[in-house]
Amino acid sequence: xxNPTAALIIIGNEVxxxxxxxxxxxxxxxxxxxxxxxxxxxxxxxxxEDTIVATVNELRARFTHVFTTGGIGPTHDDITSxxxxxxxxxxxxxxxxxxxxxxxxxAAQGTEFNAARLRMATMxxxxxxxxxxxxxxxxxxxxxVHVMAGVxxxxxxxxxxxxxKLERGAPVVSATVHADGVFEGQIAEPLAAVQRRHxxxxxxxxxxFRPGPVRGGVALVAKGTDAADVAAAADExxxxxxxxGGQAIRxxxxxxxxxxxxx
Amino acid sequence: xxNPTAALIIIGNEVxxxxxxxxxxxxxxxxxxxxxxxxxxxxxxxxxEDTIVATVNELRARFTHVFTTGGIGPTHDDITSxxxxxxxxxxxxxxxxxxxxxxxxxAAQGTEFNAARLRMATMxxxxxxxxxxxxxxxxxxxxxVHVMAGVxxxxxxxxxxxxxKLERGAPVVSATVHADGVFEGQIAEPLAAVQRRHxxxxxxxxxxFRPGPVRGGVALVAKGTDAADVAAAADExxxxxxxxGGQAIRxxxxxxxxxxxxx
Numbered sequence: 001x002x003n004p005t006a007a008l009i010i011i012g013n014e015v016x017x018x019x020x021x022x023x024x025x026x027x028x029x030x031x032x033x034x035x036x037x038x039x040x041x042x043x044x045x046x047x048x049e050d051t052i053v054a055t056v057n058e059l060r061a062r063f064t065h066v067f068t069t070g071g072i073g074p075t076h077d078d079i080t081s082x083x084x085x086x087x088x089x090x091x092x093x094x095x096x097x098x099x100x101x102x103x104x105x106x107a108a109q110g111t112e113f114n115a116a117r118l119r120m121a122t123m124x125x126x127x128x129x130x131x132x133x134x135x136x137x138x139x140x141x142x143x144x145v146h147v148m149a150g151v152x153x154x155x156x157x158x159x160x161x162x163x164x165k166l167e168r169g170a171p172v173v174s175a176t177v178h179a180d181g182v183f184e185g186q187i188a189e190p191l192a193a194v195q196r197r198h199x200x201x202x203x204x205x206x207x208x209f210r211p212g213p214v215r216g217g218v219a220l221v222a223k224g225t226d227a228a229d230v231a232a233a234a235d236e237x238x239x240x241x242x243x244x245g246g247q248a249i250r251x252x253x254x255x256x257x258x259x260x261x262x263x
Numbered sequence: 264x265x266n267p268t269a270a271l272i273i274i275g276n277e278v279x280x281x282x283x284x285x286x287x288x289x290x291x292x293x294x295x296x297x298x299x300x301x302x303x304x305x306x307x308x309x310x311x312e313d314t315i316v317a318t319v320n321e322l323r324a325r326f327t328h329v330f331t332t333g334g335i336g337p338t339h340d341d342i343t344s345x346x347x348x349x350x351x352x353x354x355x356x357x358x359x360x361x362x363x364x365x366x367x368x369x370a371a372q373g374t375e376f377n378a379a380r381l382r383m384a385t386m387x388x389x390x391x392x393x394x395x396x397x398x399x400x401x402x403x404x405x406x407x408v409h410v411m412a413g414v415x416x417x418x419x420x421x422x423x424x425x426x427x428k429l430e431r432g433a434p435v436v437s438a439t440v441h442a443d444g445v446f447e448g449q450i451a452e453p454l455a456a457v458q459r460r461h462x463x464x465x466x467x468x469x470x471x472f473r474p475g476p477v478r479g480g481v482a483l484v485a486k487g488t489d490a491a492d493v494a495a496a497a498d499e500x501x502x503x504x505x506x507x508g509g510q511a512i513r514x515x516x517x518x519x520x521x522x523x524x525x526x
Contacts, residue, residue: 016292018302025284025307039279041314044304116449153472185375186379188339188382203340204276206282223280
């Protein structure tokens with residue numbers, strides 16, 4: 001049976017303006033891969049109602065799961081929750097369970113449970129809360145759409161609470177082999193042959209740069225849900241790197257952030 | 264006149280699998296904002312032809328400029344260039360100028376100009392090359408679609424070569440004011456009033472966490488193309504943070520990567 005699939009919607013002007021560097025994509029991509037729910041598409045969109053509603057409705061029809069990050073705080077630019085209600089055509093109303101928990105929390109803190117904070121207890125009708133250890137204000141799941149905070153620490157706590165409830169697929173496993181001094185243009189043909197012999201796998205090629213006498217090399221990756229198939233492809237990759245004159249090493253090369261390449 | 268707009272398409276399985284953390288979004292968001300070409304949407308999509316063609320065609324109709332990163336190397340998973348030709352319905356053919364330059368380069372290096380490397384000189388008919396200092400293999404512009412490498416160092420060199428040719432808008436300027444010990448739930452109402460008084464601006468609220476006796480605060484940002492309007496909004500933001508009991512400080516707080524927040 002085919003694996004379930006996922007899409008991610010990153011909601012927030014701060015990512016589009018460059019103010020904030022997103023840290024949630026890579027975390028979710030890695031975690032979802034391990035659960036056998038590969039991430040297939042990501043969108044970064046602004047805090048604009050029509051855009052959020054249209055994007056949610058398009059993606060929830062195309063993917064098993066849709067995750068959103070951002071826009072669930074108490075300020076005027078936090079409109080994700082209302083937009084999810086509009087996307088599903090359901091009322092946006094105070095959630096009794098979330099309200100009770102937040103009221104108790106703010107009372108214990110001696111903090112006013114004002115109109116702005118009440119927005120965080122207001123949700124589409126029919127949600128399941130995503131309670132978590134990081135914040136009293138929960139995320140929620142509305143059918144296959146999982147609405148989480150944008151702050152990485154809170155998002156990660158929400159995902160850890162949500163993950164056990166998700167339908168899983170066969171975990172995606174990968175094998176990497178790299179070789180210094182071998183460049184993509186040399187191994188493109190035999191690598192394409194590996195991909196053809198293993199059509200169920202995703203075979204990728206990633207050049208890297210490293211200062212020094214040998215100015216870089218290439219990392220070749222085989223990825224898929226059949227571990228034996230991945231291992232067989234990795235053996236073939238190792239052989240083609242050796243045939244190209246390289247010393248093939250299992251695993252990722254050490255990289256800096258500004259990788260570049262001779263091709 | 265309204266500013267031109269931009270969308271970014273990040274093409275590559277390695278970002279969707281979590282193997283690679285994208286570094287191009289934030290660079291382009293910042294650079295494009297300074298050119299008055301605000302980034303309005305980003306998509307991260309896999310190396311799948313139908314997906315690339317459909318995404319390019321949707322976004323090039325909606326935005327002034329579309330930038331793509333990734334998928335222009337010599338290996339079988341580098342299919343961006345062919346997909347751009349399909350999206351525009353034009354032949355994909357050897358570009359004489361790119362071919363001449365690459366042939367001379369590989370000859371001087373004593374490197375074989377083989378079939379795989381020839382793919383990098385093969386482009387949609389009608390492109391304008393994006394020559395750059397980082398690599399002999401150029402990117403290209405096809406009408407309003409600008410096709411660049413995924414490796415950050417090469418992408419940045421291509422963008423620097425391309426930027427002077429882009430139609431610019433009024434630069435986006437922003438002002439940030441932050442205060443430790445002030446939380447979003449306290450200032451949501453007066454901040455919404457600032458947004459209402461300055462409808463042309465984008466007013467945002469970003470909670471932050473910092474270890475220590477005061478566990479964080481909030482950074483408030485006003486952004487727009489009218490510098491006087493931005494300055495006036497920043498004054499109002501400073502006043503509302505002081506009214507909330509905070510010490511308002513112009514500029515960004517120092518943040519770690521795992522910001523979290525009390526709301």
